[in-house]
Amino acid sequence: MFCKLTKHKWVWHVFLVIGIIALALGILGPKIIQNEQQNLDMLMGMFFGLGIVFTTMGGIKVIKYRRISSEKLKREEIELSDERNIQILRAANSVANASATIIFVIMAFIFVTLNYIVPAFIAIGAMLIQSLILLIAKRQMNKRM
């Protein structure tokens, strides 16, 4: 899905806008919200990090698409829509997905061992949601094909 989206140039403008919003939230958030426990400050720090990633990715792509020659752009579009590349990406994604499930299970066991019950439930919950999404997606794909 992400691969299909990145074919469109406008996606990178959206990335840039989201990045700038997240950056602004990360910088201005701690100044506006007064929080003694500092957990919101950490959250704003995460927004700041996310903002940097999105702004950099979006910015680089937007500048690249403005400067790149039409021939190179065409070649890049071909690379993105190439059926073998898409198959490779799908195979890599399925490996990453399987690994993520295993990591969630390991995390749940580690959290229980350390007596971190809430994080353990979050890890198990994430794993269950992932399995649920897989079942729903499979069902939807089955209807389409």
Add this chain to the structure above:
Amino acid sequence: VKNRLEEIRKQREISQQEMAIALEVSRQTISSLENGRYNPSIVLAFKIARYFDMSIEEIFIYEEEI
């Protein structure tokens, strides 16, 4: 699925790059097809057949596994 891509392409003196541009795929895809590491989708198989003005069966040979 075996194919005669390399043979036909060389007969017609076409480079992998030229073929890749015409078929709108990457050069690596052409290379993988020729080496038999990758089997094309039915759409790409049709595109290749049209590009060479041949039938799919003339380019791709299906061999059943024993």
